[in-house]
Amino acid sequence: MGRDLHPTSDDLRLVFAQESETLNPLGDDLLPWLVLAIGAALAVGTTLALVRPREDPDGNDLPRPPLSRSIVMIVLGTIASIWGLGSLLT
Secondary structure (H helix, E strand, O other), rough: OOOOOOOHHHHHHHHHHHHHHOOOOOOOOOOHHHHHHHHHHHHHHHHHHHHHOOOOOOOOOOOOOOOOHHHHHHHHHHHHHHHHHHHHHO
């Protein structure tokens, strides 16, 4: 008789291997883009909060953000942004 029409496990592995190379809707470099975006947002947002604090703080809000914590957040955001950008450029 002829060949069996049901796919074997080798056939299925080949099909899934071919599809996995082409099927990536979010791109191959999603993580570096996310790290760049979140790091830049952290650094820029914290810097802006230090430069221009709220004019009328409500209730339990501080008049200015704590300086030491803000500097740590700016440094971490900058490091993450540089890492994300470096990963995208290499």
